[in-house]
Amino acid sequence: VIVVDTILTTSAVGLAWFVLTSRDLQRSVVLFMAFGVFIALCWARLRAVDVALAEVALGAGLTGALLLRAVSSGRPIVARLSIWRTVAALPAIGFFALLMWVFIGLPSPANDLRADIARELPNSGAENPVTAVLLNFRGWDTLLEVTVLVIALVGTWTLARASHRIKPTTHKLIHAEENRLLTAFANILVPISAIVAAHVLWQGSKAPGGAFQAGAVLAGAGVVAAVAGQVSPDRWRRSLVNVATTAGPAVFVLVAVGGWVTRGILLSFAPEHAALLLLVIEAAATVSIGVALFGLFHAVSEATRHSRTEP
């Protein structure tokens, strides 16, 4: 097994090296997506299956799509070798040594909460401990995290709109490629992705899966549809995206306040209703995460398209 570990980690680190040193940025981005797949295998090997699912959909998938959009607009900057680099390599090696020294010296977690989680799991409304931690035990973190996503979307959109003001163009929202193969592919893939997302969401209560993974799959389906030109401006409304994105945090807050009203504690769920409440939150969060990530892709491609039309 140690052979597998060594192969996985050296491949991942090697890929990261090539991502950062390759002269061609487009190549870097594609290598980065491959790097994501290897990291997902590492997660699977470390039995963090929830994380592996999210990594494949997000790290290798959606982040890659974002980066590819940005790189296709980019003006190539020739990487220059400077003295700076060679000088900076020494502290980097020192940094690596320091990190290793710290990591090896790390004490084993003093307060292992695994036993507490196992004890409280029947009351949490989920059988998958990761889902229980995310939505019940540490619901506060997840609520704020979904809110961060909304803020990131607002920021990205504002930037896209700012570049829009500099250089007004036609109101076509996405740069659609005329490609029948792509259209056919999207026709098949988008419905399947929607079903996969629903399945991942549903099984999240008992097995690895949940709102994050399902949302990422949904966003990926949106990206495919957009690239194939199926999300046209007529059918597309920004306000709809805003509503869908805020729905996740809004539902979460409502349920949280409901717990406060009925039980006196914010974000507390009665064990008998917990399963249903978690499912409601997760469904809203899935839509929210999916639409927000898709909106991010959209805004980035819009921003880059405007910089592309720049002379």
Added chain:
Amino acid sequence: VTHLVYYAAAAALIALGAFHVFASRERLRQVLAINIMGTGVFLLLVTRAWTASASQPDPIPQALVLTGLVVAAASTGLALALGTTLDGGDDASS
């Protein structure tokens, strides 16, 4: 020993990313470097959650990494939009 292999990978990713954040001149590559650094941190967390004996690793670091992944994707989007807007501004001024 398994821990050691993954710790080494995590440290290598963090150091590699940190170096290129400072050494690279291309914005997109800096964004990539930050993502790789983040992955190194996630690797550290997940490695610490893992034990050879237990069938289930500690769920709390896993939940942390899950939220972290989504936030990383969101901040990458924001960084890219910022970068391209800045590039557009550069073009207009030059």
